[in-house]
Amino acid sequence: MLWVWDELSFDRMHRNGDRIYMVGSSFDADLNTIWPVAPPPIALFGKAEIPTIADACRVNHNVDGSLLVEYHAKKFNEAPSYVDPSFFSMLDFPLITGNTKQPFPDNHSVILGETLAKKYFGKDNAIGQIIQIGPEKENYTVSGIIHDIPKNSSFEGALFFPFEALNPKNKGGDDLNTQWGAFSYTTLLFLKKGADPKVTGEQLANLHRKNQPADIFEHLQYILQPLPKVHLYDFKGNEQGMQQVKIFILVGFVILLIACINYVNLVTARSSRRSREVSVRKIVGANRMHLFWQFISESTLVFVLSLVAAIGLIYLVVPLYNQLSGKELAFNLLDAKVWQLFVGTFLLVILMAGIYPALVLSTFKPALALKGVLPGLGKKSTFRQVLVIVQFTCSVVLIICTVVISRQLTYIRHKNLGYDKENVFILNQRNFKPHYEMIRDELQRQAGIHGVTASSSNITNVGSGTGDIEWEGKPASMANFMINQMSIDRNFLDVLGLKLIQGKGFTGTPADSGYVFLNETAVKAMHLTHPIGQKITFHNIPNMTIAGVVKDFYFKDMKTAIAPCILYMDASGWGGLYVKTTGKDTDKALAAVQRLWKQYNPDYNFEYEFLDDAFDKLYKADIRSGKLFNLFSGVAILLSCLGLFGLVTYTAETKVKEIGIRKTLGASVQHIIVLISKDFLMLVIIALIVAFPLAWWMMSKWLDNYVYRTDLSWWIFVVAGLAAFIIATITVCSKALKAAQVNPIKSLRSE
Template sequence: MIFNYFKIAWRNLLKSKFYSLINGAGLTLGLGVGILILLWVQDELSFDRFHKHADDIYKLENRVGTGSSKQIWTTTVAPIAMLGKKELPEIKDGVRLCYNESYILFRYKDKVFNEENSQFADPGLFSVFDFGLVQGDARKPFTDDNSVVLTETTAKKYFGNEDPIGKILVVNDQMNFRVSGVVKDFPKNSTIQGDLFLPISKLFNDMYSRRQDGRNRDNDFHQFNYNTYLLLQPGQNISGLADKLRNIHLRNKPDDTDLTYLLQPLVSKHLYKADGSDGGIETVRMFIIIALLILGIACINYVNLSTARSMLRSKEVSMRKIVGAARKQLFTQFIIETALVFGMASAVAVILIYSFLPLYNQLSGKQLVFDFANFQIWKVIGLTLLGTLAVSSIYPALLLSSFDPLKAFKGKTATGISDAALRKVLVVTQFAVSVILIIGTFVISTQLKYIRSKALGYDKTHVLSFGMRNMNSHFEAVKADLLNQPGVIGVTRASSNIVRIGGQTGSNEWDGKEVGETMMSRPMAIEKDFLSFFKMQLVEGKGFTGSVSDSSHFILNETAVKATRLKDPIGKRFKLWDKEGTIIGVVKDFHTTSMRQKIDPSVFYYDAGDANRIYIKTTGNDAEKAIAAAERSWKRYNGDFAFTYGFLDDAFNDMYKSEQQSGFLFNLFAGIAIVISCLGLFGLAAYTAQVRTREIGVRKVLGSSVTGIVRLLASDFIRLIVIAIVIAVPIAWYSMNIWLQDFAYKIHISWWMFVAAGGLALAVAMLTISFQSIKAALMNPVKSLRSE
């Protein structure tokens, strides 16, 4: 019986090849794109969930500052984790990580590598988390302060097939580190990443062994440099735990009254901020909606064409009923027919996914792997296919199996509801979705263009930059040498990358500061010609001159002046950390972070020792010569350390890389949604022309023109598209306004975007409909009437 169902279904598909092809193409495209998007979503939602105790691990972060200068710091002080573990029964263990900037050059025999993706870590990293230590003791991964744990790939890089345990690595040509463990390569869906791990006790020994002020790893509440994770007791209620940790902090440093601790679940860290506000989850939600919309449009196409062609199959169904077929059997027949189309579309879609996955990874910035043995991949594919099949098959099967035989033979196929009205609703729906997506592409593209073109407050054109290491103590000689090289037109230095000044501090004072008030600012040590190098504008006062007195001078940006409420700031007292001095200048506001954030207060100070990052301005044509000159200077002072540099333009673009990728994918998916919608519209237009063949022939005989017949056939569809546009505009406006709220600096949604989107949708629909309409209008009326 089942075989017979499939045989009949196959015959019906072959009998109507044109409609089968349209249905198959729409479903294949919809399923392929929908599954690709959902695989991306599944990967985003899987971050950090592979740990056994993932639900009991929390990232500890801080909210600092008062008033409008409140900030979230993702790093904490070192002592809080261990003091919390010691004093609070809720905490089972703690793990601290700190990026390694001290031990970079690793050597084994004749192999030399610069390890820039390494961290200091507590031993608990390999027992609290499930990263899979394949060699070594997870309870004691570091045998002493001069031991190191490598990932499998890193170990292979140094030692090949040799056993790495016990091998000696010479670090910075000064000391030896012994390999004490090997860990599996960190999963791509892990927040914590690294190639090499050193004991955090080594960092503490380096930091505090020679200090004279009494600070040590147990009482230093000044340095917020540590990513801190807490493993809580199973099922622990975290209510009140953050306050207890804050009390411990204030007991040791009473003046940090503006500080609050935040406990963020590990499993939500990738997609949410520590205060619970949206992070990457906004993009995930957007892509889930797009995937469902594309799958929905594919389903609408199938339902529309299936119900539209129901009249053509009504007599077939009636004959089956007369000879004894039950409605249940007919329902099963049509479900199997749909399942057959889905099966073929699914097979082609899976092949396309497998083929285009490398390109998709390149476009999305992911590293997805189509592993046929991966249950999670098949789970996504299976649920998508079953859901889409159920949505698109049940109603057409019910409709086709419900015809009354006698009425069907008389040409009366009404089923109690108007399937024609339903088709119109579905056409309006899918084109409304398409128009919304088109408007979205205009808004997103315009916003990203605005970000790239907005004045930053400084000139970053053709500027390369890198950390100097040992070059810093020879800066004047390096600068003089570089300025004599072709392609170099300026050299300066500072303590941070101006594109994204990372450090913040609330350790500042000024005249008029209120008790308990904190201004979170971004401090930056600069050289005397830094402002002129970047063409930054002084709105008051003067810049640094390079004199000794500059060590007690400060330059603030306009936002910092507003935050301090200083009316005439020049000459006023200002203190940054332990540096006491006066304000000598005010620089026009400039962007130091992403334009998702408002401009922060910034403070420039003069300290050659802190200014360890060089900036070299080049001519566009001779940039390679400037890079070669910079590399020669680097090798002169830094030996085997790798020379790595970056242009500020690239750093700026990298800051918006995720937005660029999301914007491109959004545009791509919007285009695919429109293509799928047009496939359905093309099929409906062809069907309309087919069922109105006799009418068209009669009209032509009676003198109707080709233009009149095309207008007749297209008018109903155009009316539906116009309704779709009217529905889509307010929905798109509302949705895009919500999306823009994440940007502190954003465009205003303009009327032309709605007009352009509606016009584009209308033009595409007209082109789609016109082909079939003109073909029908040009048909010989004698032939069409004879065939009828």
């Protein structure tokens, strides 16, 4: 529940969060693809011309990687954020010092997070201090300090510059605020009370078409998503992280339910031992309510003792749990939510595990109970059998879920992506760019390096797209056609192992700048029957030639269908450097790159990432879910077996004399084991029959999140069922064997 609370708390710290919306953009009427960005003018024009918009804010994080910051000869690498002044008034990120109404007095102002300010200036007053930014060492004056942005926010950053500082107009370029086609910026709108976000989105789209009536914007739609839903839902309102939150709540409840079932089973099963006690109490004057509250008090005592033990365990396991979940959860007994959880759990446990045993035990009829007759609590109690079925059903479902999640993650990791991600690391070029060809050639001569190339995007998650593409025969219905784009070096296809199914690669001549490559999906979407040699206009450059068709490759996560993609050559966009190693001498390859890094980028930290790690990051939530499911399933199976072991123990105790007589009359140990075990194992089989269709339905819904997914094979259910049955058999038979080996003479004469 600490994890669940953390997930549900995202972006809930803003007092008017229900009126703050993030703007998404779609270029097709069916909303097949929604980009979580908007062009810069939409915020300014929307606020000025649409009455329902009270305020607007634009945000851009980490434009070109980390930024060089200098103060008194000390150098730091920081990730910058560019925001409008309204960022600090719309959102509840209050300034500790500074003017909220005018946080940036000019475009050379900067606002720091509290921790960052202490890092730079120690205990000195940060306001008015001057820091140098970038290789040009531009002076920026600290105009404000804010509290560190909490971890449960969709926004991050500690170094904030005015959004207008990004505007090329400041250096003689085009005005950013008139670039209606620059869909690159996070945009937030603060709507007036009662405003309809759908209507406002329609007004924004009409406003856009009014100012830029291009064909591509014919079906443009702006979708407004409430800020508190950004973390757990997509722009269509579909569950993303919310599905996992619901699963965790369900799993937590199931584990608690299994524990409560154990308690009910064992208390009612052992009720015969207390029948005479209850009868004597009734005979000497205790009424039903006295007995009811006595048993409730006993359940409460068990709960309190368990709670004390649990608190100690929580303090021990929270660090480990944080490693598994990727969170920074803190357990604090002074937190009101923790006590709400304690009270809620107590009421739930008393309801599930306390009231029924208390009612049953308080309704004994003294005369019958003293004779040992207990109606409704026979050794074959249907109620107890149902509870055993329920808990093993839950356990088997968890096992199946664990196997399916693990298979899906394995499927993703081992699926042919259309490129080779093994032994390849990528880094931001920075000052390598002006010397790229020389550095590439030098690195390729180093031991351990198989190849070096460059591109404008990380191939595992290409986030750039354009509609600026024309070709002969393009139908009018495709005026809003969007295509993903990546600028690449001429050896990119060879180094990354992308396969050409038509055409040839780059020629190594200046003519390469006029060649483009399409993936298979783009060729199909554009209805090109003979693409090789066909001319297109791309980014307003006419007569570019389609030189080849690349076999489809995955350039986004597998929850997204492969979309059209174009590869072209434009060295100005090559921000990422790829180094493919031989695998055996990776350390030598890294050392070679680092030597050159110190030569060309001495002021920046050497940061790199292997492609397979970048790929895994796309599924980090699912990977963590898989690990946690392993843990949860283990706990559930353990608790189920503990309950089963307790019931078998009790059954063996009640059959001591029967077992003794049977053995005296010649029954074998195997016969006794079957006698004790068969009823319990039959319950486990029934649980399997119930669990299989339930697990199939749950995992089918979960796999629907993936466009490319593994199958729900029959053997998964067989393996899970056998695992549960074998565990239950070992649990039951181990106790049955012990009971069967007791000396019958001792059993018969003991009273």
